[in-house]
Amino acid sequence: METISLGFSPCPNDTFIFDALIHHKIDTKGIQFKTHIADVEELNNMARGEILDCTKISFHAFSKIYSQYSILDSGSALGFANGPLFICKKNSISSLNTNSIIALPGEHTTAHLLFSIAFPEYTNKTYMLFSDIEDAIETGKVDAGVIIHENRFTYAERGFEAVCDLGNYWEELTHTPIPLGAIAIHKRVPPATAQTVNTLIRESIEYAREHTESAMPFIQTHAQDLSPEIISKHIELFVNDFSIHLQDSGKQAIRTLFTKAAESGIISPIPSESVFLNS
Secondary structure (H helix, E strand, O other), X not given: OEXXXXXXXXXXXXXXXXXXXXXXXXXXXXXXXXXXXXXXXXXXXXXXXXXXXXXXXXXXXXHHHOOOEEEOOOOOEEEOOOOOEEEEEOOOHHHOOOOOOEEEOOOOOHHHHHHHHHOOOOOOEEEOOHHHHHHHHHOOOOOEEEEOHHHHHOOHHHOEEEEEEHHHHHHHHHOOOEEEEEEEEEOOOOHHHHHHHHHHHHHHHHHHHHOOOOOHHHHHHOOOOOOHHHHHHHHHHHOOHHHHOOHHHHHHHHHHHHHHHHHOOOOOOOOHXXXXXXX
């Protein structure tokens, strides 16, 4: 039996995707998965260290390790109207300037990449766990920040306002869906095994969609006390048809992200043939 080390985040979209796979609700074709659940920036850093065979990864982090990993066709988070939000306290947008301290959910996150494309003039940045950013703004430790995940559903209730919806910014700039995160597999994994893993992830998502309540106990275990309503919204927003199959439009969106980032001098150019499994 082959063993594949697998990393994904505790966010509802990832636990929804991987529940059937890791709990043997589907046939795993003789592959055993050794799981590591962690914040996406921790996973990014583990991938940069080539620790995991297969992992959730931010596209920004992937741009640094494309020679070692390939993006699978299944499991990615892309879409419309689901990008990171640049926020601050209510009625304080006018006080922001290029000296303002901006909190970001990890140096190698796609949120940081998008923010850098949209707001290159803001260079006074600090990095922290995504769930700590609102508190840092509230206490004045930072002046503003970029939020991701479920925080987008509750930030207004907590007294914040959006400076910019970075997802909308991206859509208006490129007319493509916003690429947020991917599932990448190390090139040391035999090609046939990598293809099987890709198929299993797709089957795991399909199982979760057909048995919507099956994954809920696992999701809720890792959901940081989120309400069922927020969990459902989160899954609906981040698990979609692009998660099943990137399609040509999804792949083009990812290539466009890397091209725009390279044009901005944020990353080095990436050969398009080096990005996707079997591309």
